[in-house]
Amino acid sequence: MTVEAFPIFHKGLTILSSYTSLRNSYQALGLLKSKSIRVDSLISHRLPLEELQRGIEMIERGSEPVYKMMMLPNG
Numbered sequence: 001m002t003v004e005a006f007p008i009f010h011k012g013l014t015i016l017s018s019y020t021s022l023r024n025s026y027q028a029l030g031l032l033k034s035k036s037i038r039v040d041s042l043i044s045h046r047l048p049l050e051e052l053q054r055g056i057e058m059i060e061r062g063s064e065p066v067y068k069m070m071m072l073p074n075g
Contacts, residue, residue, distance in 0.1 A: 044066050044067040
């Protein structure tokens with residue numbers, strides 16, 4: 001994926017990643033597999049990675065609520 005740095009800087013955007021421990025990841029996966037917790041409602045949009053720009057524009061416009069946007073690398 002190629003990202004142009006200047007538009008990100010100019011618009012004041014922040015790109016975040018996250019880190020978790022392996023133990024926490026296994027615990028979270030266990031909860032998801034067992035359906036002990038439901039997280040579907042936390043993700044408002046699922047877009048293919050090719051539509052990253054569209055996703056950014058949706059957030060910037062604010063014309064519809066965006067809770068969490070999941071970018072799917074394989075469509």
